[in-house]
Amino acid sequence: MATALRHLRLGVNVDHVATVRNARGGMHPDPVRAALMAAEAGADGITAHLREDRRHISDDDIERLRTQLHVPLNLEMAATDEMLKIALKHKPHAVCLVPEKRQERTTEGGLDVAGQHNQLAPFVRELSDAGIRVSMFIEAEIRQLEASRSVGAPVVELHTGLYCETPAGASREKQLLRLQNAAGHAEKLGLECHAGHGLGYDTVGPVAAISNLAELNIGHFLVGEAIFVGFSAAIGRMRILMDAARAPLTAAVT
Numbered sequence: 001m002a003t004a005l006r007h008l009r010l011g012v013n014v015d016h017v018a019t020v021r022n023a024r025g026g027m028h029p030d031p032v033r034a035a036l037m038a039a040e041a042g043a044d045g046i047t048a049h050l051r052e053d054r055r056h057i058s059d060d061d062i063e064r065l066r067t068q069l070h071v072p073l074n075l076e077m078a079a080t081d082e083m084l085k086i087a088l089k090h091k092p093h094a095v096c097l098v099p100e101k102r103q104e105r106t107t108e109g110g111l112d113v114a115g116q117h118n119q120l121a122p123f124v125r126e127l128s129d130a131g132i133r134v135s136m137f138i139e140a141e142i143r144q145l146e147a148s149r150s151v152g153a154p155v156v157e158l159h160t161g162l163y164c165e166t167p168a169g170a171s172r173e174k175q176l177l178r179l180q181n182a183a184g185h186a187e188k189l190g191l192e193c194h195a196g197h198g199l200g201y202d203t204v205g206p207v208a209a210i211s212n213l214a215e216l217n218i219g220h221f222l223v224g225e226a227i228f229v230g231f232s233a234a235i236g237r238m239r240i241l242m243d244a245a246r247a248p249l250t251a252a253v254t
């Protein structure tokens, strides 16, 4: 129950600010400016995914985020030699290992940690030895949780995409239950548990109410909503919804 008291951190993903910038190839809008604004608006950390094809975040963005941010930077990346070199150069607070396919529009599905144990274990060790907190972006499956612990990752991030895409009702409840069970199992294994992908105002509440979660990472919805209300207001509203979902849990133990 002690975990329910913990502040649920909000990591704001700024990838899609870079998507808009790159549509014209210039400097505007700058994801680093958005990241600084997000931190000011209450983001506990900033997440950025440096993809192999550099379709949104660039190497220069990572360099500038690393030097200008005063909140932790979570670098999402594929487990490749190129990305390992970049992570070891910049030493972000955290690295989240994600699967990556060139053709996909976004990160489809979680990393198959169980199937890639031998490649991932030394990778995780090298990052950890450099003082970087490593998380594995996985589906809410027991075998992936156990494999994540076995490769030495201290953190897992549960993929919430399926839950968010499922229409509200019994089927979505089933997806929520999967996330709840996985978060509970992660805690039993001694893993810190995060969640993210596809979350918006309509879907965040039940996920934020899972007491074993320590952090949510949210990007696309916030950047889209910023068009209508501004980035700070969108982040502020998300923070309110997360805190409201969490309030009954913290009240129960105080």
Ligand code: PXP
Pocket (backbone or CB within 6 Å): 013, 015, 049, 076, 096, 098, 106, 107, 137, 157, 195, 196, 197, 198, 199, 217, 218, 219, 220, 221
């Ligand atoms: N967490 C991870 C590991 C991701 O890959 C992404 C998408 O880049 C997110 C969270 C955020 O997803 P969204 O942009 O749909 O909120």
